[in-house]
Amino acid sequence: MEAQPLTIRSWPRAILHLDADAFFASCEQAIHPELKGKPVITGKERGIVAAASYEAKALGVTRGTRLSEAKRACPEAVILPSDYETYSLFSVRMFDILRRFSPDVEEYSIDEAFVDLTGLRRSFHGPYGMIARQMQETIEQELGITVSVGVSLSKVLAKIASKHNKPHGFTLIPGREIHRYLRELPLGKVWGIGPNTTEFMRKFGIKTALAFARKEEDFITKHLSKPYQEIWHELNGRSIYPVVPESKSSYQSISKAKTFTPASNDAVFVFAQLSKNLEAACIKARRYKLAATRLIVFLRTQDFSDRGVELRLSRPTAYPAELFGALKQGFHELFDPEALYRQTGVVLAGLVPSSVIQYTLFEDTARIEKMARIYDAVDFLSERFGKYAVHHGSSLPTKLQARHEGERGDTPQRGSELFKGENRRQRLGLPMLHIKV
Amino acid sequence: MVVSLLDSRESKKVPAGRRGCLYEKGLKGLDRAQENFPLDSKRSFTYTGVMKKTTREDRLHSRVRVIAGFFRQNGRMPSFSEIGEMCGLRSKNAVYKLVKQLEGLGVLKRDKKGRLIPKSLAYSLRMLGAVEAGFPSPAEEELADTLSLDRLLIKNPDATFLLKVSGDSMSGAGILPGDMVVVDKGQQPKNGDIVIAEVDGQWTMKYLRKRGEKVLLISANPRYQPIKPKTELKIAGVVTAVVRKY
Known part of the structure; x- marks a missing residue:
């Protein structure tokens, strides 16, 4: 038997x-050949191990541990900020x-x-x-x-x-x-x-x-x-799940969330983070020609408890300016000035193709059309000059504080070593080898 | 994650009365904005006609772009139903009308069997100017076979990396400090190629000289001696181009 x-x-x-084996760490070793065979850890900007090379794993470093602990376990490890672009x-x-x-x-x-x-x-x-x-x-x-x-x-x-x-x-x-x-x-x-x-x-x-x-x-x-x-x-060797070839072209929902350190209880700052989440989610929705019928807002406190609300919209939309009212309402319902927040997020749900939006009888279509033209222009500018080239004023206070303060707030090498003609937002779509020759 | 979070906690905790009125709330905000800028409404009223016209043109442009994108990606023209899908047109008749219009503008044409053939659509985004002007320029046929700078410099996009040069050992070959070299990892290194190599633990960029079994790395600067690998030679890639922007 x-x-x-x-x-x-x-x-x-x-x-x-x-x-891929220890993908992020392997990528770093591929563009920094001198790191091959050495323990490499990525995730410097987050303060935790995002990925560890097999050399580091052999010394007992695991994903998700704090960098201070990882350093103790493996003092010779090279710790790098994550370079998601690469x-x-x-x-x-x-x-x-x-x-x-x-x-x-x-x-x-x-x-x-x-x-x-x-x-x-x-x-x-x-x-x-x-x-x-x-x-x-x-x-x-x-x-x-x-x-x-x-x-x-x-x-x-x-x-x-x-x-x-x-x-x-x-x-x-x-x-x-x-x-x-x-x-x-x-x-x-x-x-x-x-x-x-x-x-x-x-x-x-x-x-x-x-x-x-x-x-x-x-x-x-x-x-x-x-x-x-x-x-x-x-x-038992009978294939049931098919291999689904197409890359993601449609979404059930779009969520955008960002963690910031240190945690904050400043209502203006936390709302600005939410506002930025909303803008990012709407940009993605517009890229896929979708519009949301529901908006979910959530806040995560320092002790990892989440609170969220779901808001229904009377008409599908992917324009932040139309959603700020709802966002503000959701925010005020959730925000507790006593608590410290470390993460905010929004989810656009109930997505429908933006081409089939039905306007209600009493809506000012001229104004909606104008809104569409404004965001077309915004998207055009972003394409030309990089994401967030134009953004809403309510997202501005995010700049009050680097997303991750202190030593951890450093940027990946690709972001700081630019060729002539590249800028902070837009770089050539080819990975860069960091070899000194 | 979010869904479970909402299930377990404050799921749909919006008071019933407020549901459905959120967008109207948003509008109220806009009303207020209009009070601040009383000119706004007047302006939109006066220019309605102009606005409509540009919208229609814009739509045509974006449709041409979509069809051109499809052509570039798939190497063939879309079918009528595919155009309908991409442009949000439900009926074939609407697609037919669009095709007729584009045919008149010289963007595409149809063969005897009614299949689509790209015309100005095939080359670049510049042709949008031609669409507006209404006549395709005779030079366009010549431009159909042009090569982009990308394709000229990069043969195998999946295996190509960039490298910023810091040394001057290849200055004789026209590669200077600060230049960007294009490195192909997928290419077999041949005699005479410029390669990125690790020799006995040191990284360097040199000409590769192979003579029978012997391998030599030669720089293009008389100040540097040829290198003969003692223990190990690893070639990371072949330099296929150098880019310098002034």
């Missing part, structure tokens, strides 16, 4: 999961390279992708393992970062494969090998199975992924809901 394969079909589908450029390139091999690339997160390889053996004249190797090698050569790759029959299995051996891992799990990989794997480590389901299954004596996969279908359908039934199928 233990040795019996779960399926004898080798590759009914071939799904690849690719996961990381995004690397991310885009990583997906572009994958698309050279297959059109079916799902951008699962900034450093993770699923690729459907099914049927590509013919055009590459070789097995799936070879194609996957080529993808891995191309990324590692052209970007200078290492990635872990897993190939199997379904998304859930591919994810297990890529996790199996990290960093720079390469794991191929064909159908008849699945059971070998699931035998030792605790059920809780399977993608999509949380602590509650793990405990629930433990009550039936199911501890490993293999024991779960071997359960008969009747048992699964009787005790578990649809998502877990799907995971059960996927573990």
Whole structure:
């Protein structure tokens, strides 16, 4: 029973999961080659470890710990501010390279992708393992970062494969090998199975992924809901979750939140942060030609308790000027002058395409049209001169305080080392190698 | 995160009476603004006609831009239904009218079977001037095959990095301190290429000279001696261009 394969079909589908190793830290090592092989930590501006290179992880640094603790554990570590611009450029390139091999690339997160390889053996004249190797090698050569790759029959299995051996891992799990990989794997480590389901299954004596996969279908359908039934199928090598190739072109909601340190109880400053959140969210909504019907406002205090309100709008809009009234109202309902706030955020929800907005009978369409023209101009200026080239006065007080004060408030190297013609807001869309030659 | 936060706490805690009236509140703010600037309303009234006209033109421009963007991205012209989708036109007839209009302006044309062929649409955003003027310039056909500066300098965009030069070891090759060099990581280094290399733990930019098994790194400045790698040579990329802005 233990040795019996779960399926004898080798590759009914071939799904690849690719996961960059310590992505942010790897990017830094790629553009600072002298840091290769050294412990590197990013997140200086936030005061916590955003990413740690494998060298740093080996010394016991984990994500999310305070930098002071990390420094104690690993005094020789190089600590850098996060350079999201560079990381995004690397991310885009990583997906572009994958698309050279297959059109079916799902951008699962900034450093993770699923690729459907099914049927590509013919055009590459070789097995799936070879194609996957080529993808891995191309990324590692052209970007200078290492990635872990897993190939199997379904998304859930591919994810297990890529996790199996990290960093720079390469794991191929064909159908008849699945059971070998699931035998030792605790059920809780399977993608999509949380602590509650793990405990629930433990009550039936199911501890490993293999024991779960071997359960008969009747048992699964009787005790578990649809998502877990799907995971059960996927573990048995039957692909349920498709690879969804298109990049995000539509949104259910758009949220923008920013943390600032030190925390503040200054109503003007905190509202300005909210105002900036709202502007940022509206810019994004307009970029995707969407308008919101609901506005959610929330504030997070120093002790991490959140308070939020949801406001309904009588007409969809993506213009901050129309929403400030609502925002102010929400803010006054939430704001407590006694409390210290560390984060503000807004969510635009109930998004509809902005082309189908129905005006009510009593609205002054001329004024709305004018508003549209103003924001068209604002967006045009932003495109030309960089984001927030023109912004609302209510966002101005954000400049009273650097987002993160003190030593932590330093900017990434790319932001301070500019070429002639670049400015603080707009730079060339190519990562910069920091090598002294 | 936000959703659970709202579920557990103050979800929808807006008093019923206030719901639905928020936008009107916003308008009140605007009314106040108008009291401060009484001229505002007058102005919008007087210029309504002009405003409308520019709006229509703007819309046409933005539609041309959208179609041109599609063409650039996909390398083909969109179908009627795709145009409808992109421009927010529901009926094919509306799309047909738009196409007719653009055909008249020389933006695109249609072949015998009615399929779209790009005309001035294909080259640059400058043609918007031509749209307004109403006649395409004869030079446009010549411009169809031009290369952007980006494509001239960058062959493989996914593997290209920038590097700011600080030393003068390649001054003989016209690469000076402060210049920006374009580095391709995906290219195989050949004899005679300028490469970014790590030699025995030191980073440098030099000519690569290969003779059989022997490898030599030569600078373009007589003050620097040729380097012969002792233990290790790692090539990070090939310099494909140098950019200097004055």
